[in-house]
Amino acid sequence: MIKLVVTDIDGTLVDDNKNLSPDFWETIDQISQKGIIFAVASGRQYYTLAAQFERMKDRMLFIAENGAYASYENREILTVALEPAVVHNFIKIGRAIADTYPVLCGKNSTYVENDNEYFLSVVNHYCARLQRVDDLTQVGDTLLKFSMFDLVDSETHAYPHFKQFERDYKVAPAGKRWLDMTAPDANKGAALRHAQRQLGISPDETLVFGDYLNDLEMMREAKYSYAMKNAHPEIIKAANFVTDRDNNNHGVVDMIRKLCLNA
Incomplete structure (x- = not known):
């Protein structure tokens, strides 16, 4: 059973014009009602992510700065600094x-x-x-x-x-x-692993989506690891699955609905 959904943003969750799927908010509300935690893992700044997902940030996991910072339910859970x-x-x-x-x-x-x-x-x-x-x-x-x-x-x-x-x-x-x-121990995969321990969620209960090389470690921390149809060849090689649609056709929301909502 999937308990945690984690997705990269650019080239993954949003299309090339930086737009979310029209069904995104409804879909995330539906999986939240089932007790599934939604997370974003991005190279973006935490404050940018929190603003983008303002309406649901109180119940989200954020992995920001490619894994150097993470928070859950507005509480910092990880900081990995450079010298x-x-x-x-x-x-x-x-x-x-x-x-x-x-x-x-x-x-x-x-x-x-x-x-x-x-x-x-x-x-x-x-x-x-x-x-x-x-x-x-x-x-x-x-x-x-x-x-x-x-x-x-x-x-x-x-x-x-x-x-x-x-x-x-x-x-x-x-x-x-x-x-x-x-830092050497700061990447999306390490941050996800830390969050999984904190939340009591296993890789077998985790669904992740990514498209580029900074998503590589994250692919290894989930049984349901999905490379986007438009992903870098190394990500497709590392992932266990590939989405049916690319980011411009809202492949993440499509797979979430299929895997978590049986839609």
């Missing part, structure tokens, strides 16, 4: 890569040091709390994640510059434009 010295090195490397913009994700806000209008318009979409600063190395917040916004392609352009850190940190493309760095 400032490491982040300062990431910033130095990132500043030298053409056509990219460093983004520093803290516990209280997200920080940028570039005022390019297009870049800010994109970051504002993902960050309800955003601050422009003169120097990212002077930010005093608890540091959860360092990201690179890449105008070329995160997997082929920015990633090779940070691949050297993979043995000690989590380095993962989070879409065509984003590359994320977190």
Whole structure:
């Protein structure tokens, strides 16, 4: 019996225009009535997720910043921080890569040091709390994640510059434009495993959905692991199942209705 449903957002729960399925809220209300917990696991900032799901945040599990932060029913249950010295090195490397913009994700806000209008318009979409600063190395917040916004392609352009850190940190493309760095034990899978223990829910009772490389560890923490029909080949390989529909045809809600509501 499924007791926990966890889904990535971009490329998974929402379509390419960032819209939810017209049946989303009704579907989630129905599974909630059956005692099933709904969760989102995203590279997005917690405050952005809480605002997006405001009407039901009091009963949701949030896994934010690719697993560096998690909360359940408005209560923080996990924080995994990066060491400032490491982040300062990431910033130095990132500043030298053409056509990219460093983004520093803290516990209280997200920080940028570039005022390019297009870049800010994109970051504002993902960050309800955003601050422009003169120097990212002077930010005093608890540091959860360092990201690179890449105008070329995160997997082929920015990633090779940070691949050297993979043995000690989590380095993962989070879409065509984003590359994320977190602590070695901060990823969506580890955060989900921590939440499962807290909630008394097993992998055999968990349903997850994902589409990109930052969802890889999460696929291993659920019996019902679904790669989106539009997912990266490595996610399709890692998952136990593939959705019948892609994200633009609301594949997540379709499978939730089939698996949890027998619809």
